[in-house]
Amino acid sequence: MALQVTITQGLTFGSVYALSALGFAILYNTTGIFHIAYGTFAILGFMLAVTLNTSESAVPLIGSVLLAIAAVFAVTLIAFALYHRLSRRGLDRLAIFVVSLGIAIGTGALMQLGFGPAIRTFNIPSLVRVHPVAGFPFSALSWIAIGLAAGIFALVVWALRRTRWGYRVRGIASNPELSELVGTRIGLTMTGVYAVAAVCSTCAAVLLGMLSTQTSADGTNVVLLAAIAVIAAGRGTYAGGFLLALALGFVQPVFSFYISETWAASAVFGIALVLLLMRPAGLSRAAAEVGR
Amino acid sequence: MISASGRPPILQTVELSRSFGGFRAVDGVTVSVEQGDIVALIGPNGAGKTTLFNLISRLLPPTSGQLLFDGQDVTHTSPQRLARMGIGRTFQDVRLFDSMTAWDNVAVFAQSDRSATLRSGLLSPRAVRREARQVRERVEEVLEYAGLSAVASTIAGELSFAQQKKVAIARCLAQRARLMLLDEPASGLDAGEREDVAKMIEKLAGDGVTIVLVEHNMGIVREVARRAIFLAEGTVVGEDTPDRLLHSSELAEIYFGHIRSTAGVA
Amino acid sequence: MIVFGLTLVYSDIAMQLLIYFVVAIALNFVIGYARALSIHHAALFGMGAFTYAVMAQRGWSNDLIVCGLVAALLGGLVSVILAFGSLRISGDYFIVASFAFQAFAINALFNWTSVSGGANGDYGLPTPTVLGLAVSSTFAYITAAAVLAITTLVFAIWLRRSPYGRLLRAMGDSPSALLTAGFGVLRLKVGVFGISGMLAAAAGVLYAAYLGVAQTGTFDVSLAILLVAIVVIGGTGSAVGSLLGATLIAFAQPLLSNLNLSATTTAAVQQLIFAALLVGVVAVLPRGLVQLGDVRKLVPRRGAGATEP
Numbered sequence: 077m078a079l080q081v082t083i084t085q086g087l088t089f090g091s092v093y094a095l096s097a098l099g100f101a102i103l104y105n106t107t108g109i110f111h112i113a114y115g116t117f118a119i120l121g122f123m124l125a126v127t128l129n130t131s132e133s134a135v136p137l138i139g140s141v142l143l144a145i146a147a148v149f150a151v152t153l154i155a156f157a158l159y160h161r162l163s164r165r166g167l168d169r170l171a172i173f174v175v176s177l178g179i180a181i182g183t184g185a186l187m188q189l190g191f192g193p194a195i196r197t198f199n200i201p202s203l204v205r206v207h208p209v210a211g212f213p214f215s216a217l218s219w220i221a222i223g224l225a226a227g228i229f230a231l232v233v234w235a236l237r238r239t240r241w242g243y244r245v246r247g248i249a250s251n252p253e254l255s256e257l258v259g260t261r262i263g264l265t266m267t268g269v270y271a272v273a274a275v276c277s278t279c280a281a282v283l284l285g286m287l288s289t290q291t292s293a294d295g296t297n298v299v300l301l302a303a304i305a306v307i308a309a310g311r312g313t314y315a316g317g318f319l320l321a322l323a324l325g326f327v328q329p330v331f332s333f334y335i336s337e338t339w340a341a342s343a344v345f346g347i348a349l350v351l352l353l354m355r356p357a358g359l360s361r362a363a364a365e366v367g368r
Numbered sequence: 369m370i371s372a373s374g375r376p377p378i379l380q381t382v383e384l385s386r387s388f389g390g391f392r393a394v395d396g397v398t399v400s401v402e403q404g405d406i407v408a409l410i411g412p413n414g415a416g417k418t419t420l421f422n423l424i425s426r427l428l429p430p431t432s433g434q435l436l437f438d439g440q441d442v443t444h445t446s447p448q449r450l451a452r453m454g455i456g457r458t459f460q461d462v463r464l465f466d467s468m469t470a471w472d473n474v475a476v477f478a479q480s481d482r483s484a485t486l487r488s489g490l491l492s493p494r495a496v497r498r499e500a501r502q503v504r505e506r507v508e509e510v511l512e513y514a515g516l517s518a519v520a521s522t523i524a525g526e527l528s529f530a531q532q533k534k535v536a537i538a539r540c541l542a543q544r545a546r547l548m549l550l551d552e553p554a555s556g557l558d559a560g561e562r563e564d565v566a567k568m569i570e571k572l573a574g575d576g577v578t579i580v581l582v583e584h585n586m587g588i589v590r591e592v593a594r595r596a597i598f599l600a601e602g603t604v605v606g607e608d609t610p611d612r613l614l615h616s617s618e619l620a621e622i623y624f625g626h627i628r629s630t631a632g633v634a
Numbered sequence: 635m636i637v638f639g640l641t642l643v644y645s646d647i648a649m650q651l652l653i654y655f656v657v658a659i660a661l662n663f664v665i666g667y668a669r670a671l672s673i674h675h676a677a678l679f680g681m682g683a684f685t686y687a688v689m690a691q692r693g694w695s696n697d698l699i700v701c702g703l704v705a706a707l708l709g710g711l712v713s714v715i716l717a718f719g720s721l722r723i724s725g726d727y728f729i730v731a732s733f734a735f736q737a738f739a740i741n742a743l744f745n746w747t748s749v750s751g752g753a754n755g756d757y758g759l760p761t762p763t764v765l766g767l768a769v770s771s772t773f774a775y776i777t778a779a780a781v782l783a784i785t786t787l788v789f790a791i792w793l794r795r796s797p798y799g800r801l802l803r804a805m806g807d808s809p810s811a812l813l814t815a816g817f818g819v820l821r822l823k824v825g826v827f828g829i830s831g832m833l834a835a836a837a838g839v840l841y842a843a844y845l846g847v848a849q850t851g852t853f854d855v856s857l858a859i860l861l862v863a864i865v866v867i868g869g870t871g872s873a874v875g876s877l878l879g880a881t882l883i884a885f886a887q888p889l890l891s892n893l894n895l896s897a898t899t900t901a902a903v904q905q906l907i908f909a910a911l912l913v914g915v916v917a918v919l920p921r922g923l924v925q926l927g928d929v930r931k932l933v934p935r936r937g938a939g940a941t942e943p
Contacts, residue, residue: 457814
């Protein structure tokens with residue numbers, strides 16, 4: 077029994093983390109910018125969707141999620157326009173990260189003012205009702221999470237490999253200066269990148285908000301696991317970060333069932349920390365780079 | 369391996385190699401440099417010259433081969449030990465401590481190993497004062513030698529490029545390097561500044577310092593180097609006086625064929 | 635009543651300013667010298683606070699010096715472990731690792747209820763003593779904090795000017811050039827991280843002793859980010875900058891609370907101001923607020939030959 081529950085929960089939460097990681101990865105791999113405000117933007121999406129869906133105006137769920145994605149896309153676009161402008165003015169990566177940190181704090185504060193500190197959640201019983209499959213307690217929500225993660229991942233990877241857009245994204249990732257020379261298309265290409273990130277992050281945050289509760293201060297956890305997975309996997313791989321995030325999804329349920337429920341959340345960060353510190357590639361890379 | 373002049377070699381590499389992934393950047397290089405010599409490493413871009421410098425200063429560990437300094441096997445010695453043993457180097461991109469003064473830049477290289485512990489600073493102020501005096505004397509002497517006394521208190525990042533390159537050489541001097549690896553000491557300098565650097569190199573050699581330099585400016589190489597080693601694709605393809613080496617039509621083809629295709633060098 | 639209210643507020647401001655200043659200097663060592671952006675200093679600070687909470691509650695000791703030393707040892711040790719991590723990984727890797735450590739430490743502390751008191755925290759902590767003298771008046775607390783802050787400042791200035799500090803600055807500018815000068819980076823990084831952890835944890839002891847309370851929620855990621863903001867807004871690598879940043883934070887809260895907003899709104903407005911300052915300062919004054927006075931040009935630098943004794 078415990079095994080089935082663990083696997084179901086691991087797959088469900090893992091899919092959400094993986095989806096979140098995919099959005100972070102496409103931004104990180106393409107621009108090299110550590111966009112820490114990613115998590116806050118995702119929560120902004122969730123807050124908007126919840127408010128639209130449950131308020132008097134009662135926009136249908138799909139509609140409210142789509143509107144939320146559009147909003148997240150817009151703020152991502154603005155944030156990256158700022159990062160690019162600042163990096164052209166000679167700011168280094170650390171400074172850009174600090175700017176992103178500032179944007180995260182600011183967005184969080186605005187959400188506190190706009191949505192209040194209350195805990196929000198989607199309350200849709202039909203989605204979370206369990207329909208066991210061979211003893212595995214899957215709910216409709218689990219299937220949606222797994223389906224969305226797998227589907228969007230497959231679509232993004234296919235687009236990156238097979239389409240002209242993907243070709244240009246890879247071009248920007250490997251040589252941003254050169255791509256700049258190609259001209260206006262860089263803006264259009266990046267628009268696609270921000271859109272993918274907005275879809276992934278908003279969907280992940282909404283799913284997380286259906287699986288558990290969220291407050292407007294919860295941005296860091298969404299981005300933290302995604303960032304750990306993507307950065308530990310290294311720039312230039314999508315599958316690595318995706319799978320690592322999926323695996324991190326299993327840590328909490330496995331720990332809860334077999335070791336200690338109280339310590340499960342600590343264990344996720346502890347394992348992530350060990351993973352980052354022990355990462356052998358980190359060592360060899362540091363040795364190979366005789367940088368400043 | 370005693371060379372023709374009978375002086376012992378200060379530096380020897382034996383089949384030294386380094387690969388990155390599948391790419392062999394330095395491929396079985398065996399060279400020997402005798403004490404007091406001025407040797408130029410020449411060759412087209414990407415020939416492995418800077419990688420060879422990184423291997424000799426041990427900033428990069430070799431994949432295989434052997435490195436001898438003063439007849440001692442130093443293949444597995446740490447870069448900081450090697451620096452203390454007397455190998456100094458400069459970088460193509462200079463790498464000064466940009467936020468510090470020229471004076472402080474040189475002082476770092478004059479400080480003893482002891483000064484790297486906080487304890488020594490807190491518990492033995494007298495020893496610290498004594499060392500501070502020695503460092504001060506050394507730094508002033510070196511800055512004077514390099515003609516940098518006037519800019520001693522200027523922030524290194526705000527110095528002219530030529531002055532930055534001189535500070536880099538002055539740093540090697542301050543650490544009493546017996547072997548200096550100079551990575552493109554004259555690139556980006558105008559004719560007058562180049563002449564200055566050439567004079568400084570000859571003065572150093574006159575004072576017994578062994579010099580290996582990577583340089584694209586053949587004027588400088590002809591002027592100062594007594595021997596040149598030609599590298600291409602990670603291997604030594606020729607070794608002679610600079611004049612004879614550059615007159616070899618085959619090597620000139622490799623070199624100038626390449627130079628012509630990369631505008632703006634030399 | 636009003637007079638009483640004012641003195642209470644000003645003592646809070648003074649304590650917050652002095653203690654944040656110490657932690658900011660500690661963080662500045664790591665950011666300025668090791669060039670590692672640490673997001674875990676709130677955890678180190680918190681470890682110090684809970685060291686006092688546990689030692690005082692169990693009657694082991696409520697002496698600020700004893701508790702401070704124990705906390706410093708603990709914080710220094712943890713920080714040194716992270717220093718070894720920072721040798722293996724750098725840049726973004728270190729940032730996420732530091733982030734993960736912060737989340738791990740506070741989460742683990744929260745669950746370790748016998749130490750942290752869980753969600754309620756440790757409260758009603760005994761009044762501290764220093765060498766047998768009870769620290770009970772506001773003046774005594776501020777004196778203790780001022781002694782810690784001034785000692786820290788003097789140490790920071792001494793460090794910067796010492797030969798050791800020269801190596802630290804060099805490490806920040808170019809670790810590879812420092813290697814060719816004959817100095818391994820390991821010892822220096824361990825030193826910087828160690829000092830930084832010791833200071834942050836020692837400040838935590840005083841913080842808990844003053845408030846009489848220690849709650850894990852106080853030391854979460856938002857405080858960690860606030861500390862980074864103090865350092866960056868003031869100016870990385872500058873003690874004066876950290877003082878400016880800490881002053882700004884310490885005064886912002888009480889000034890905003892005069893606007894009669896609710897507690898959460900006040901916090902949000904404060905965060906908004908800091909976010910704007912953070913982005914603005916980084917974009918306009920990359921060296922922080924100290925750039926405004928350009929202290930560098932006013933204070934003659936050591937090493938300028940003529941200023942040497």
